[in-house]
Amino acid sequence: MMPEIIPVLGILGLSYLSLSLFALAKFGHFKDVFNRPPAQWQSRLLTLFAWLLLIFSLSACANNQGWAYGSILFMGVISLAAMLVILTLSYSPRHLPIGIVTGSVLTGGLILSAGI
Amino acid sequence: MKETFFRTLSWLHTWAGLLVCWVLLLIFFAGSLSYFRHEITQWTEPELHQGVYQDYQSSTLESQLDKGQSYLEEHSPSSVQRWMISFPTERRPLLSFSWQLPPEKGQRRGKVETHVALADNSGIISEVRESRGGNFFYRLHFDLHYMPAITARYIVGFCTMFMLIALISGIVIHKRIFKDLFSFRRDKGARSWLDAHNVSSVIALPYHIMITYTGLITLMLLYIPWTVNTAYSGDNQAFLQDLNPDRQTEKATGIAATQVQLSQLLPQIKATWGDAPIKQVIISFPKDQNSQITFYQNMGKDVTDKANILIFSGTTGELKYASPHGASGALATYDTMMSLHTARFAGPLLRILFFFCGLLGCAMVATGTLMWAIRIRQKQQKLIDKGEKPSLGLRLVEGLNFMFIIGLPLGTVAFFYANRVLPAHLIGRAEWEVHSLFIALIAMGIWAIFGRSRRHWQMALMITGILCCTLPMLNALTSPHNIIDNIQSNQWALVGFDLLALLLGGIMLFASQKLTLITKAPAKYPKRPTPNSQNTPKSSITTELSSSLEEAKS
Amino acid sequence: MPNMPAPDTSAHSSNTQMRSPVFLSGIVQWFKQEQSVYAVKVFVRASAAMLAGYIAAATLACLLTLILPMPRFESTLTANMLSFLFYAIAIIYAFCVRKTWHAWRDLGLVSLLCFGLIKVCGQ
Numbered sequence: 001m002m003p004e005i006i007p008v009l010g011i012l013g014l015s016y017l018s019l020s021l022f023a024l025a026k027f028g029h030f031k032d033v034f035n036r037p038p039a040q041w042q043s044r045l046l047t048l049f050a051w052l053l054l055i056f057s058l059s060a061c062a063n064n065q066g067w068a069y070g071s072i073l074f075m076g077v078i079s080l081a082a083m084l085v086i087l088t089l090s091y092s093p094r095h096l097p098i099g100i101v102t103g104s105v106l107t108g109g110l111i112l113s114a115g116i
Numbered sequence: 117m118k119e120t121f122f123r124t125l126s127w128l129h130t131w132a133g134l135l136v137c138w139v140l141l142l143i144f145f146a147g148s149l150s151y152f153r154h155e156i157t158q159w160t161e162p163e164l165h166q167g168v169y170q171d172y173q174s175s176t177l178e179s180q181l182d183k184g185q186s187y188l189e190e191h192s193p194s195s196v197q198r199w200m201i202s203f204p205t206e207r208r209p210l211l212s213f214s215w216q217l218p219p220e221k222g223q224r225r226g227k228v229e230t231h232v233a234l235a236d237n238s239g240i241i242s243e244v245r246e247s248r249g250g251n252f253f254y255r256l257h258f259d260l261h262y263m264p265a266i267t268a269r270y271i272v273g274f275c276t277m278f279m280l281i282a283l284i285s286g287i288v289i290h291k292r293i294f295k296d297l298f299s300f301r302r303d304k305g306a307r308s309w310l311d312a313h314n315v316s317s318v319i320a321l322p323y324h325i326m327i328t329y330t331g332l333i334t335l336m337l338l339y340i341p342w343t344v345n346t347a348y349s350g351d352n353q354a355f356l357q358d359l360n361p362d363r364q365t366e367k368a369t370g371i372a373a374t375q376v377q378l379s380q381l382l383p384q385i386k387a388t389w390g391d392a393p394i395k396q397v398i399i400s401f402p403k404d405q406n407s408q409i410t411f412y413q414n415m416g417k418d419v420t421d422k423a424n425i426l427i428f429s430g431t432t433g434e435l436k437y438a439s440p441h442g443a444s445g446a447l448a449t450y451d452t453m454m455s456l457h458t459a460r461f462a463g464p465l466l467r468i469l470f471f472f473c474g475l476l477g478c479a480m481v482a483t484g485t486l487m488w489a490i491r492i493r494q495k496q497q498k499l500i501d502k503g504e505k506p507s508l509g510l511r512l513v514e515g516l517n518f519m520f521i522i523g524l525p526l527g528t529v530a531f532f533y534a535n536r537v538l539p540a541h542l543i544g545r546a547e548w549e550v551h552s553l554f555i556a557l558i559a560m561g562i563w564a565i566f567g568r569s570r571r572h573w574q575m576a577l578m579i580t581g582i583l584c585c586t587l588p589m590l591n592a593l594t595s596p597h598n599i600i601d602n603i604q605s606n607q608w609a610l611v612g613f614d615l616l617a618l619l620l621g622g623i624m625l626f627a628s629q630k631l632t633l634i635t636k637a638p639a640k641y642p643k644r645p646t647p648n649s650q651n652t653p654k655s656s657i658t659t660e661l662s663s664s665l666e667e668a669k670s
Numbered sequence: 671m672p673n674m675p676a677p678d679t680s681a682h683s684s685n686t687q688m689r690s691p692v693f694l695s696g697i698v699q700w701f702k703q704e705q706s707v708y709a710v711k712v713f714v715r716a717s718a719a720m721l722a723g724y725i726a727a728a729t730l731a732c733l734l735t736l737i738l739p740m741p742r743f744e745s746t747l748t749a750n751m752l753s754f755l756f757y758a759i760a761i762i763y764a765f766c767v768r769k770t771w772h773a774w775r776d777l778g779l780v781s782l783l784c785f786g787l788i789k790v791c792g793q
Contacts, residue, residue, distance in 0.1 A: 023297075028299070029298060068418075068452075069466075072419065072456070073469070076323070078319075079320045086300050089298055089299075090301070091302075124766050277758070336750045336753070343735045346788060347743075348742065348746070447743075449747075
């Protein structure tokens with residue numbers, strides 16, 4: 001079980017990052033988190049990075065688990081990540097940046113250790 | 117129905133969902149639990165919690181086969197239809213020998229008796245309590261209960277079709293699907309319920325569509341059988357032969373013959389399959405001239421439901437059939453669809469994610485119908501304040517909501533309690549476990565007749581949550597091991613069961629606590645729209661939905 | 671629609687059940703009311719969706735098994751897997767088409783057409 005869980009946690013972190021950037025690109029959520037509206041270029045940049053991360057996490061998933069199994073796993077992971085982002089945003093939006101930082105540190109470490 | 121496409125679809129969404137939502141909830145719930153079918157079965161057989169777990173080892177195959185064959189020859193009755201030897205797999209890590217008796221009158225399948233070998237080869241456990249375990253939830257998912265299986269499957273198919281319609285119309289009417297993807301505004305009354313409904317549907321949307329459509333496909337030959345008639349001009353047997361080339365059509369001859377030694381076939385298997393693990397061996401009509409031996413390969417994580425098998429003659433040991441390598445496009449698609457639905461290929465993590473998505477499906481159905489009840493109550497609030505009774509439809513929906521949303525988890529918990537508390541040799545024990553589930557469900561229905569207010573919800577949730585949280589304690593008291601021992605001995609299935617029970621029970625307690633908070637702060641009381649919540653701008657769907665409801669009502 | 675709040679008319683008609691002419695005129699009255707027209711429309715569309723839609727989807731699937739350029743086993747599976755998509759489209763069509771009776775007409779026509787083609791192809 002342990003060897004399986006490490007890369008999946010990494011992918012979960014990646015999807016969480018990607019989805020939280022998607023959320024930040026939205027006017028309302030950005031305002032909730034940073035207390036000011038996003039500039040248009042910020043919004044665009046966030047969306048772009050979100051897409052890149054999403055694609056990266058899908059490819060990491062496929063790379064790690066094979067295309068058939070990996071893409072199914074990815075769908076499940078992304079549902080869980082979306083749930084986590086929604087919970088963060090609705091219960092303490094101010095902590096989203098902290099979540100992002102921990103998420104990215106975890107992801108980086110885990111991906112490096114798993115050697116994807 | 118209505119003037120515009122969108123309003124028609126939102127009307128359709130409401131009614132298609134509402135009409136079948138309680139059956140759908142049952143199906144979703146049972147389906148989610150059947151992802152853990154084998155794990156639940158393992159939990160419900162505490163006799164097997166000690167000394168039987170072992171890993172698959174190709175080095176011991178030969179001795180295990182010999183031992184199984186001699187054990188079955190010695191112990192099984194002569195009228196037996198099949199022998200089965202199951203090797204340890206990831207999800208069912210035990211070596212078991214079983215036989216199937218010929219079906220009794222009126223039954224389609226004969227009874228199976230299973231004996232499990234001890235891991236240290238010192239003996240066999242033959243006395244295991246009678247319980248349907250996880251298989252019950254698996255059957256409940258599409259055969260329901262207390263009715264003929266075929267009728268139940270038609271009902272399930274009908275409801276699934278409604279679900280598909282509700283999904284499609286829901287996607288169309290939810291215009292802000294990506295805009296509102298992360299919006300969950302809590303403590304905003306009906307708005308929060310709509311958000312919860314949207315969130316639970318949208319974040320697992322691929323899963324919902326997949327599971328609904330593949331669900332229809334698993335039983336498609338029952339629902340639309342005429343394609344076979346057309347293509348095969350009525351020759352259904354030919355189609356079935358194409359679908360399952362390994363289907364056994366021969367009958368027992370009644371002429372006795374000597375059975376080939378199973379372990380002698382191993383070199384041939386190794387030549388075809390290499391080191392791929394074997395899952396099971398089935399010997400049909402043992403000691404008969406038409407006896408047949410089928411080896412099943414353990415397919416691991418392949419996303420397919422196709423069985424990879426080798427069939428040998430039971431008397432000569434000659435290879436009669438081997439699964440071909442490549443499948444045709446349509447058949448491969450069909451196999452993939454089936455396996456996506458059953459998730460037999462899924463490893464533990466993916467299995468948990470599937471379960472999570474299944475629970476989101478339950479949440480989607482439950483929030484949808486709760487939201488309907490809340491909106492209708494808002495509409496009737498003025499009349500209710502004047503002292504009139506809420507309409508029959510509203511009372512019915514609220515009652516059924518209470519009965520199913522609380523009753524299903526409570527019933528499941530009751531099932532597990534019955535499994536451990538009922539005396540081991542009670543006659544009809546397995547049936548009584550099942551009855552206890554439905555008794556709990558009906559008890560909740562009766563409760564709902566007398567009260568369905570927030571306080572009742574809170575109390576019922578609390579009871580269910582506490583019972584659920586004490587399942588690990590029950591396990592510790594009524595089985596040889598508690599959760600700590602199981603962690604030490606790496607019994608992750610049993611540990612997972614306990615942890616999941618704690619988690620789900622905790623969520624229920626949390627929900628009941630939330631309800632207390634809401635009752636204490638009447639400004640946020642969702643069932644009574646305060647001026648505050650009415651001022652919040654409603655999205656287009658909300659207005660759409662409520663106006664369509666208004667018209668549906670009038 | 672078992673969960674739809676019962677219309678007031680039911681109480682009304684049961685009061686006038688005493689004598690048959692009044693009872694008959696009660697039925698006529700019932701049909702003249704707007705909400706009764708609505709109920710009948712819903713019934714017609716729902717039955718078209720469920721029944722005619724099913725027949726249309728099934729005949730279309732049967733037709734596909736014959737005309738798809740694959741071996742018969744594969745075409746059967748493919749057609750059967752697609753049939754639920756057809757059924758879903760038919761149901762949504764039945765509720766969205768502008769005139770109520772068109773739901774029955776169009777789905778019936780599709781079924782007839784497919785049935786005719788099956789007969790032609792089958793020979």
